[in-house]
Amino acid sequence: MSSVGETGIGRMARFDVFKSLKPSARWFRFRITTLLVLTAIIAIWLGVQANRARDERRGAAAVRDAGGTVRFDYQYSDNGKLIAGATPPGPKVIRKAVGDEYFTRVVEAEANTQRFTNSDLAQLEGLKELRSLRVSETDVTDEGLRSLEQLE
Numbered sequence: 001m002s003s004v005g006e007t008g009i010g011r012m013a014r015f016d017v018f019k020s021l022k023p024s025a026r027w028f029r030f031r032i033t034t035l036l037v038l039t040a041i042i043a044i045w046l047g048v049q050a051n052r053a054r055d056e057r058r059g060a061a062a063v064r065d066a067g068g069t070v071r072f073d074y075q076y077s078d079n080g081k082l083i084a085g086a087t088p089p090g091p092k093v094i095r096k097a098v099g100d101e102y103f104t105r106v107v108e109a110e111a112n113t114q115r116f117t118n119s120d121l122a123q124l125e126g127l128k129e130l131r132s133l134r135v136s137e138t139d140v141t142d143e144g145l146r147s148l149e150q151l152e
Contacts, residue, residue, distance in 0.1 A: 053101035055126025060106055062123035066138075068111030072104040073129065105129035112136045118144030 060070045075086045088095060090103035106127045111120070116138040124130065125147060133148075 049102060052126070052128075053099065055128075056101040056104070056106055057099065059109070059124045059127040059130075060101075062120040063109045063111055063116070066111055066116035066120050067113040068109060068116060070106050070110075071108040072100075073107050074104055076107065108132040110134040111138055114139050116140065118147070121145070122147045124148060 063070050071082075072088070074088055075083055077083055088100045088104050090100075095103060107129055109124065109127070109130060109132070112134070114137065116135065118140055121135070121140050121144045124133070
């Protein structure tokens with residue numbers, strides 16, 4: 001009587017399963033290094049998105065807390081007209097879980113109250129898509145406006 005190791009079944013168990021794949025199916029085989037690099041790239045991308053969303057949230061909150069208003073990219077049509085009752089893009093369930101900031105960009109901010117100060121203005125530095133900023137009757141000084149020089 002032969003043992004399992006001496007039969008064809010035993011030898012088959014030690015056979016490299018990837019060698020039996022057709023050449024077209026071999027590209028599915030990944031090395032652990034490749035998976036780690038892909039994971040790192042995805043993590044970096046998610047970090048950049050989270051940082052941008054935090055900046056959007058912070059800038060919008062600074063304007064709103066001071067009694068101002070903000071408008072977002074989805075509220076305007078392609079020809080620049082305001083869309084009444086526009087809803088933010090993205091799945092509602094995900095927007096509710098993580099916030100609208102991951103799907104929207106602040107494009108317009110207006111503050112016309114003395115509660116809006118230089119420190120509030122500094123919060124707008126992260127709003128890279130800001131196209132219009134209207135500030136009147138505020139306590140913003142020339143020094144505060146200099147904090148926005150890097151915005152194009």
